[in-house]
Amino acid sequence: MDRLSTKLNTVCNYCGSGVYTPVITSKDPSFHAEGNWTYVKCSKCGLIYLNPQPDQDSITRHYGNIRREYLNKFGLNLIFFLKRVQVRFSKRIPLMRGGNLLDVGCGEDPFLEVQKKRGYNVYGTDVDKTAREHFKKLGIEVRIGNLQNVKWSKNFFDVITLWHTLEHDVKPQETLKECYKILKDSGTLIISVPNFNSLERKIFNEHWIYLSPPRHIFQFTPESLSKVLADVGFRVYKVKYPGFSPQLWARSFLVFLEERKLIKLNSISRIFLTLVLFPFVIPLNLVSTLLKTGSVLDVYAEKKTP
Numbered sequence: 001m002d003r004l005s006t007k008l009n010t011v012c013n014y015c016g017s018g019v020y021t022p023v024i025t026s027k028d029p030s031f032h033a034e035g036n037w038t039y040v041k042c043s044k045c046g047l048i049y050l051n052p053q054p055d056q057d058s059i060t061r062h063y064g065n066i067r068r069e070y071l072n073k074f075g076l077n078l079i080f081f082l083k084r085v086q087v088r089f090s091k092r093i094p095l096m097r098g099g100n101l102l103d104v105g106c107g108e109d110p111f112l113e114v115q116k117k118r119g120y121n122v123y124g125t126d127v128d129k130t131a132r133e134h135f136k137k138l139g140i141e142v143r144i145g146n147l148q149n150v151k152w153s154k155n156f157f158d159v160i161t162l163w164h165t166l167e168h169d170v171k172p173q174e175t176l177k178e179c180y181k182i183l184k185d186s187g188t189l190i191i192s193v194p195n196f197n198s199l200e201r202k203i204f205n206e207h208w209i210y211l212s213p214p215r216h217i218f219q220f221t222p223e224s225l226s227k228v229l230a231d232v233g234f235r236v237y238k239v240k241y242p243g244f245s246p247q248l249w250a251r252s253f254l255v256f257l258e259e260r261k262l263i264k265l266n267s268i269s270r271i272f273l274t275l276v277l278f279p280f281v282i283p284l285n286l287v288s289t290l291l292k293t294g295s296v297l298d299v300y301a302e303k304k305t306p
């Protein structure tokens with residue numbers, strides 16, 4: 001169990017309003033950060049954010065503990081192998097040979113490596129310096145720090161991607177303003193986040209695996225993400241719900257059973273039961289994607305013409 005010191009966040013990270021309504025209270029089913037965590041909806045801007053929030057020091061320590069305790073080398077290599085295959089065949093990125101592509105929150109993910117092979121000039125930014133060491137060996141430049149502090153050139157990138165990064169960000173508007181500055185006028189911004197309006201969240205609610213407190217500071221919907229983007233000068237021109245992700249549905253269902261004390265699982269039985277549940281959750285997964293209420297939300301945005 002991770003003990004995180006928290007502070008009461010009396011104002012919305014986005015608009016500064018102190019008026020809000022509680023929406024959902026949940027435990028951390030993935031990495032067991034101690035305590036209950038509440039998301040509230042800001043009465044002014046409508047965004048859903050975590051309140052109270054852990055301070056930055058304890059959340060940084062928390063990520064370090066996760067790396068040490070939960071992600072072993074074999075598990076990471078397996079995840080990265082599967083991601084490499086997925087990214088290779090994915091149509092989520094426009095093909096633009098010779099274009100400049102930046103991945104914000106790149107980690108050690110194989111995404112940049114695959115896009116380099118597809119012809120992009122690739123760059124990364126992350127707050128964790130292990131990302132820079134990892135990509136140095138592959139000849140890929142990664143700058144360490146928050147996007148607004150690492151100073152990429154203005155109007156330089158054809159494509160900027162944020163894969164499951166923005167929901168962790170305590171100041172998403174600052175990150176998006178910087179994206180606006182460094183993206184070319186003809187460029188594309190691609191953001192992928194968990195979808196708070198998804199069928200999976202509505203069914204499992206506080207047991208939804210993607211709620212993921214205290215790591216997810218914001219919970220976005222298609223509407224709220226479009227609003228945040230519009231506020232900094234972007235126009236959303238495409239919304240997609242990618243996805244074959246029955247493992248998420250199965251894990252949400254297992255969290256529900258575990259927290260109701262109906263079953264007790266270890267890591268082996270959790271993997272086994274996840275696979276057993278696949279035939280039951282795949283239809284739900286497909287229906288939610290068809291109804292445009294998928295668990296993951298991808299938005300494609302461009303700069304509004306002045």
Ligand SMILES: [Zn+2]
Nearest residue numbers: 012015042045
């Ligand atoms: Zn607000």
